[in-house]
Amino acid sequence: MYQYNDFDSAFLAERNRQFRGQVERRIDGSLTEEEFRPLRLMNGLYLQLHAYMLRVAVPYGTLSADQMDTLAVLAEKWDKGYGHFTTRQNIQYNWPKLNDVPDMLDELAKVNMHAIQTSGNTIRNVTADHFAGAAADEVADPRPVAELIRQWSTDHPEFQFLPRKFKIAVSGAANNDRAVIKAHDIGLYIVENDAGEIGYQLVVGGGLGRTPMIGKVLKDFIKQEDLLSYLEATVSVWNLLGRRDNKYKARIKITVHEHGIDEIRERVEERFQAIRPTFGGIDLDMFEDIKTFFAAPEFKTASTEAYDAAYDADPMFRSWVDANLSAHKQDDYSIVTISLKKHGETPGDATAEQMHAMADIARQFAHNELRISHEQNVILPHVHKSDLPAIYAALKEQELHTANIGLVSDIIACPGMDYCALATARSIPVAQQIASRFDELKIEHDIGHLQIKISGCINACGHHHVGHIGILGLDRAGVENYQITLGGDATSTAAVGQRVGPGFAYDEIVPAIERTVQGYLELREGPEETFIETFRRVGLAPFKAFIYPEAQANAA
Amino acid sequence: MARAFTPKVITANHLLEGDVIYMTDTGEWTRLMSEAVLLTDEADADVRLLEAQQQTDVTVGAYLADAIEGEDGRPSPTHFREEFRRTGPSNYFHGKQAEA
Numbered sequence: 225m226y227q228y229n230d231f232d233s234a235f236l237a238e239r240n241r242q243f244r245g246q247v248e249r250r251i252d253g254s255l256t257e258e259e260f261r262p263l264r265l266m267n268g269l270y271l272q273l274h275a276y277m278l279r280v281a282v283p284y285g286t287l288s289a290d291q292m293d294t295l296a297v298l299a300e301k302w303d304k305g306y307g308h309f310t311t312r313q314n315i316q317y318n319w320p321k322l323n324d325v326p327d328m329l330d331e332l333a334k335v336n337m338h339a340i341q342t343s344g345n346t347i348r349n350v351t352a353d354h355f356a357g358a359a360a361d362e363v364a365d366p367r368p369v370a371e372l373i374r375q376w377s378t379d380h381p382e383f384q385f386l387p388r389k390f391k392i393a394v395s396g397a398a399n400n401d402r403a404v405i406k407a408h409d410i411g412l413y414i415v416e417n418d419a420g421e422i423g424y425q426l427v428v429g430g431g432l433g434r435t436p437m438i439g440k441v442l443k444d445f446i447k448q449e450d451l452l453s454y455l456e457a458t459v460s461v462w463n464l465l466g467r468r469d470n471k472y473k474a475r476i477k478i479t480v481h482e483h484g485i486d487e488i489r490e491r492v493e494e495r496f497q498a499i500r501p502t503f504g505g506i507d508l509d510m511f512e513d514i515k516t517f518f519a520a521p522e523f524k525t526a527s528t529e530a531y532d533a534a535y536d537a538d539p540m541f542r543s544w545v546d547a548n549l550s551a552h553k554q555d556d557y558s559i560v561t562i563s564l565k566k567h568g569e570t571p572g573d574a575t576a577e578q579m580h581a582m583a584d585i586a587r588q589f590a591h592n593e594l595r596i597s598h599e600q601n602v603i604l605p606h607v608h609k610s611d612l613p614a615i616y617a618a619l620k621e622q623e624l625h626t627a628n629i630g631l632v633s634d635i636i637a638c639p640g641m642d643y644c645a646l647a648t649a650r651s652i653p654v655a656q657q658i659a660s661r662f663d664e665l666k667i668e669h670d671i672g673h674l675q676i677k678i679s680g681c682i683n684a685c686g687h688h689h690v691g692h693i694g695i696l697g698l699d700r701a702g703v704e705n706y707q708i709t710l711g712g713d714a715t716s717t718a719a720v721g722q723r724v725g726p727g728f729a730y731d732e733i734v735p736a737i738e739r740t741v742q743g744y745l746e747l748r749e750g751p752e753e754t755f756i757e758t759f760r761r762v763g764l765a766p767f768k769a770f771i772y773p774e775a776q777a778n779a780a
Numbered sequence: 781m782a783r784a785f786t787p788k789v790i791t792a793n794h795l796l797e798g799d800v801i802y803m804t805d806t807g808e809w810t811r812l813m814s815e816a817v818l819l820t821d822e823a824d825a826d827v828r829l830l831e832a833q834q835q836t837d838v839t840v841g842a843y844l845a846d847a848i849e850g851e852d853g854r855p856s857p858t859h860f861r862e863e864f865r866r867t868g869p870s871n872y873f874h875g876k877q878a879e880a
Binding site for chain 1: 793795796797798799800836837840841858859860861864865868869870871872874875876
């Protein structure tokens with residue numbers, strides 16, 4: 225895991241000192257709110273519906289046990305005892321007081337964490353595959369390059385006042401994208417060329433929000449030594465070309481759409497040639513240095529007998545193993561996903577006690593590492609199978625043992641109108657009710673892999689466009705109304721979902737989702753055909769007949 | 781034709797706590813919507829809003845929110861967003877509902 229050097233620590237301390245002064249000057253009246261607002265946003269501090277909200281970056285989703293403990297301390301000491309993990313691998317605190325925020329930031333700095341550039345028109349927290357460094361299917365660990373990009377983009381003088389926010393994600397597994405690469409302003413796949421060299425495929429102009437777009441390939445193969453200059457050229461071209469006249473048209477997806485990928489490519493190439501010599505190889509030296517921090521842990525060898533026995537004897541444990549474990553590159557190791565989606569609870573929330581418990585488990589059993597997924601769960605990336613029964617027991621004590629990863633109750637939901645000032649409807653209670661309903665029906669394991677994603681406004685923080693079932697909450701004439709989309713896909717075969725028809729009222733949306741899923745169960749050719757496969761085979765129309773039975777009856 | 785003025789309360793977030801506040805009849809600030817002054821005169825509302833916006837040591841983002849006189853004679857929200865602001869989130873018993 226990356227450790228701050230003296231420069232990083234000094235930079236962060238100075239930045240926190242500056243922000244402390246800015247808060248003091250806002251409170252004593254030297255700064256107006258108009259002056260203060262961009263300063264607080266640069267440091268991740270929003271003012272939401274009921275309170276301030278502090279958004280802390282978890283760079284590329286990677287945390288040490290000590291860092292997770294510190295996140296818990298913030299929740300205990302300055303918030304209401306919990307935190308909310310987000311779809312961008314951040315954590316949000318919903319109740320901080322303005323006076324306390326500088327102390328919270330100083331506490332974070334002790335464990336190399338910050339909230340810089342988690343808001344504002346800057347390059348945001350760089351996200352990555354949450355199985356990075358552990359997955360059996362990756363070409364290379366995306367975290368070193370994500371850290372390189374974090375360092376390059378943090379306080380980058382050219383990119384502090386971009387036309388809009390800018391999001392970069394990296395995946396080391398092009399054929400099994402777990403980082404929603406194609407829905408980012410820039411997405412990078414680590415790839416290997418015919419000569420066996422490692423490089424990057426750069427995808428540009430993806431994004432969700434009010435104009436969802438799937439990213440396009442800007443360049444198929446970028447060598448390591450050219451990556452930062454190519455990224456800089458791309459952001460630089462957009463910085464000048466991007467629409468500053470209309471915030472709804474300011475994202476790079478619109479720039480690419482309006483100018484065409486070929487013109488953008490020409491401009492980027494021209495800019496790239498101009499700035500390439502200015503990098504002079506320092507970035508390569510830094511990259512080599514950064515890589516040393518991400519060496520694989522010393523994997524152990526041990527008997528897996530206890531695991532095999534528990535798997536055979538305990539159906540609850542078996543169910544959890546089957547649902548929550550993923551293939552690890554190392555023999556006898558697994559990747560464990562800890563579900564933050566207990567049925568009926570808020571997706572992505574963890575109490576301070578749970579965070580401490582997960583930190584302890586990571587320390588004791590999992591090489592001191594944790595990850596946050598964009599799906600709002602926590603990952604133990606390196607777990608020897610012999611430790612799984614003990615981990616399961618420890619998780620169970622904290623009610624963190626829900627066996628539902630990738631299932632209908634493993635729902636992504638934005639904070640929605642329960643917290644967010646931008647929201648047009650609630651998301652969280654819809655997610656809670658859907659999860660509870662399918663738990664009552666006891667059919668979610670039969671349903672199989674199905675991703676429901678819920679956003680409480682058009683900005684799509686809940687990724688509804690790329691949900692197999694997407695739900696978008698809107699304000700229709702002063703009443704909450706929910707639109708359903710089907711067929712979205714967040715993976716390497718990314719697709720934007722199709723709207724099924726008229727929306728549903730708050731008390732109608734859960735039954736409508738139940739009808740959608742019941743429709744799938746009737747339409748599928750067998751249990752092996754997943755929801756998205758069935759949708760691709762039959763299309764929207766048969767689902768509509770289930771979702772709008774009255775319309776169907778009227779037409780008959 | 782201009783739309784008829786509908787009753788309003790003046791609301792904002794508090795600078796330090798960030799929580800929702802409302803202006804009372806005497807121009808003070810309260811955490812409770814039930815204690816807010818319901819403004820039925822447009823000119824009066826505009827002047828009071830300016831006063832609220834100038835109190836930058838207390839308020840952030842002051843605005844006029846639609847409200848009606850409830851059955852108890854006190855201001856009550858007309859839109860669900862304002863209902864959440866005066867109550868708190870629906871997933872936890874936090875915010876104003878827990879402080880009342």
